[in-house]
Amino acid sequence: xxxxxxxxxxxPCDTAGMxxxxxxxxxxxxxxxxxxxxxxxxxxxxTAWARATPGSSKDSAAYLRIRNTGxxxxxxxxxxxxxxxxxxxHETKVENGVMKMRPVEALAVAPGETVELKPGGEHIMLxxxxxxxxxxxxxxxxxxxxxxxxxxxxxKVERAGAMSMTPPAGQMDHGAMDHGRMAH
Amino acid sequence: xxxxxxxxxxxxxxxxxxxxxxxxLADPTHRTLDGPLAFVDxxxxxxxxxxxxxxxxLIYFGYTHCVDQCPTGLTVLAEAIDELGPAAEHVQPLFVxxxxxxxxxxxxxxxxxxxxxxxxxxxxxxxxxxxxxAVLGVKYEKVLLGGxxxxxxxxxxxxxxxxxxxxxxxxxxxxxxxQVAAKLFDALARSGTSLSxxxxxxxxx
Numbered sequence: 003x004x005x006x007x008x009x010x011x012x013x014p015c016d017t018a019g020m021x022x023x024x025x026x027x028x029x030x031x032x033x034x035x036x037x038x039x040x041x042x043x044x045x046x047x048x049t050a051w052a053r054a055t056p057g058s059s060k061d062s063a064a065y066l067r068i069r070n071t072g073x074x075x076x077x078x079x080x081x082x083x084x085x086x087x088x089x090x091x092h093e094t095k096v097e098n099g100v101m102k103m104r105p106v107e108a109l110a111v112a113p114g115e116t117v118e119l120k121p122g123g124e125h126i127m128l129x130x131x132x133x134x135x136x137x138x139x140x141x142x143x144x145x146x147x148x149x150x151x152x153x154x155x156x157x158k159v160e161r162a163g164a165m166s167m168t169p170p171a172g173q174m175d176h177g178a179m180d181h182g183r184m185a186h
Numbered sequence: 187x188x189x190x191x192x193x194x195x196x197x198x199x200x201x202x203x204x205x206x207x208x209x210x211l212a213d214p215t216h217r218t219l220d221g222p223l224a225f226v227d228x229x230x231x232x233x234x235x236x237x238x239x240x241x242x243x244l245i246y247f248g249y250t251h252c253v254d255q256c257p258t259g260l261t262v263l264a265e266a267i268d269e270l271g272p273a274a275e276h277v278q279p280l281f282v283x284x285x286x287x288x289x290x291x292x293x294x295x296x297x298x299x300x301x302x303x304x305x306x307x308x309x310x311x312x313x314x315x316x317x318x319x320a321v322l323g324v325k326y327e328k329v330l331l332g333g334x335x336x337x338x339x340x341x342x343x344x345x346x347x348x349x350x351x352x353x354x355x356x357x358x359x360x361x362x363x364x365q366v367a368a369k370l371f372d373a374l375a376r377s378g379t380s381l382s383x384x385x386x387x388x389x390x391x
Contacts, residue, residue, distance in 0.1 A: 053253065056301065101341060103338045125253070163300075
């Protein structure tokens with residue numbers, strides 16, 4: 003099984019991440035003591051972005067991060083958006099110098115784990131788009147998880163060859179630099 | 187992670203595989219071209235590498251339905267040429283489709299324009315694409331996915347550089363833009379092209 007890990011990419015981000023982890027851990031403890039069903043609310047999505055469609059192309063890719071703050075494993079099963087004919091989880095692999103794009107049946111997210119879909123790895127392939135995706139646009143996407151059920155997100159459209167989401171104004175994000183652009 | 191291997195069928199192999207392309211694409215692969223490579227442009231007009239004589243050609247093989255790695259590859263190519271500064275006039279970037287049946291006309295033209303105005307998209311007959319790929323040591327392979335007529339085209343993660351004479355070429359692994367720019371500066375310098383108007387050349391040596 004291939005599982006992506008979110009690696010802290012800079013000091014300030016790491017610190018912020020730790021603060022979030024502590025906060026989530028406290029929330030989980032509070033939830034557990036209150037007897038909440040964590041598996042139904044343990045999935046968080048952020049940094050959802052897509053590449054603009056180049057010219058008249060009707061295909062594009064969307065990327066995001068999935069965080070399992072619950073106590074049980076979950077799996078992403080299907081993806082849908084009213085904008086596209088199909089939205090499927092795919093992965094890019096390089097074998098013997100050859101790039102291969104293949105559908106992925108389901109994506110497991112362990113408790114406490116963050117999985118990042120990003121260029122050169124797992125991505126959501128959008129085909130049969132009913133309208134062009136232009137930079138600055140946003141559109142709805144629904145992820146269906148085995149335990150958490152449907153999770154709705156808003157996807158922000160970046161330029162056609164973007165490698166990451168543009169951080170909101172005023173927010174430093176060294177992770178948006180070129181680190182790890184290529185599979186090798 | 188389980189892939190849908192059962193539903194994946196290989197329908198044909200590229201000429202590159204058939205003629206025994208070099209095993210290691212990680213290292214630069216130097217090649218000699220016996221004649222011009224022939225293509226067809228987005229308007230359906232014949233184009234060959236001879237039409238670009240006197241200019242270096244930086245060629246990326248990919249296809250427009252490839253949403254993850256091809257936009258990344260073309261962005262690398264465009265950024266690498268940007269880094270050349272005034273020396274960019276010596277290099278013509280080309281996108282050659284490995285999916286010539288679908289990639290033609292406005293789709294091909296607008297796709298390349300979305301990444302860089304200098305980029306020219308080329309297609310051709312399946313035989314023309316296979317011949318060019320074989321000569322340059324680029325592999326590709328059409329793979330059917332599931333039912334219906336949906337397919338992907340596996341292809342080498344490489345860039346190819348053809349010299350201004352059109353007689354010599356090398357194919358190297360895709361890399362970061364500054365690494366590709368360094369390779370281009372090196373090739374230009376070795377061929378005697380003056381780089382005296384490039385201010386930050388030291389950063390690439």
